[in-house]
Amino acid sequence: MKQPESHILVIFGASGDLTKRKLIPSLFELYVQKLLPEDFAVLGVARTDISDDEFRSRMKEFLPLSPATDPAISNFQKRLFYQSLSTSDAQDYPILKERLDALSSNLNIPANYIFYLSTPPSLYEIIPQHLAGIGLNDATNGFKRLIVEKPFGTDLNTAQQLNKNLLNYFAEDQLYRIDHYLGKETVQNLLVTRFSNGIFEPIWNHNFIHHIEITSAESLGVENRGGYYDHSGAMRDMVQNHLFQVLGLIAMEPPVVIEANAIRNELLKVFQSVRPIPETEVQNVVIRGQYTQSHIGKDLVKGYRDEPGVNPQSRTETFVALKLFIDNWRWGGVPFYIRTGKKLPARVTEAVIHFKNTPHHLFGNQTDVLPVNNQLVLRIQPDEGILLKIGMKVPGAGFRVQTVNLDFHYDELSDAYLPSAYGRLLLDCMQGDATLYSRGDAVEEAWKIVQPILNAWKNNPDIPIYGYPAGTWGPEIADRLVEDGSWRYPCKNLARDGEYCEL
């Protein structure tokens, strides 16, 4: 893999959770894999007044400590620097510029800078403006890129506002809107599975596919993020971004080339083709739920409303299930079901393609035999892999049919280095490759799909929010959405699916 050009990565929000838990460990991983350039530095920026050394030792706690990693950690730490700054204050930015100039000249790094916004979203408008105010958006003497973390707005209006504002100071090709789902190997593999095999594409359409479901179940609750989550909810937190990306990759037309705009154009078209849900219909095609206190095994598990930072009368959804149609030539009439929730029985993300039954049930005359429901399970996490359910003859007299699994597990390829999602995306940005980052127009289009749902919930408080006991598969009524079939209730294990279930 080609190494990126020398540069400085500036992380705004350097004392935050994301920096410690994801960014610094991913950068260390890239460092160990020798994927970072020879001349490279990280400049952490936050309000707290601490020294470079203090920052280094605080970050060390989040690295994989062992005698084997010790030398690498101390060399990596030398590349970490810190600058205290009041990021909302224009007067402070010349200090940042001076620090960057000094680092560039001491470390022999050209003025190539990546700015990572890992701050509260209220600063997404201010930081780019102040960076531009001192010329740090000017790519004449070196690249200047801006990585923006989600949320990209909280509704259509704020997303449009945010895009407009970012584009006042940075050009679209300098903007990298990060959606960590696109950094997952198995999400990228959706493209490879579809477009590197001749056998899937001919049947990947309404003629052969009955319906598609996308599930992202989490066993954890909101943990210590109640304050954020209570203003967000599952629709904004998971569906509008991560799960729509998965939907896009499953439903898109083949791009002409594997290149940022070719892929992003196709994703955009999918979002544009999603049939709008009228506000009056929301109640029938979208089910929302919230976890309530329950016993899981011997433990008494808190309900959502008792979580720290959550309003005790909260009507924020921790579960959502919805049904969508994509009105285009390929998908006319095929329902897409999307479901996500916290405090469900297992942590599993997968897409399931349900194929139509055979036109004539040749082996269906036996009383105990149901028609085989061919399913292709594309497992994103955990036990990453692919599973195809097909009918096979049960040995013996007659023609009894049994459904069996053909499966492949990603860890069978594991001698290759698999970067973490953040590692992969950071490296792509360093190389100037925006393929796996969201483009502004697609983000807005995705908001257009969810906006009527958010409006309906806001304008009609009578639309129920169903309680579900923590540790269950969400409100039972969500089952009714899937008219002609049912949700799959996945287990953690994909291996030996249907034989045993690991939760």
Ligand code: BG6
């Ligand atoms: C984040 C959400 O973007 O994605 C979290 O804010 C969620 O609420 C997480 O838990 C899920 O990511 P993953 O990679 O664990 O599936």
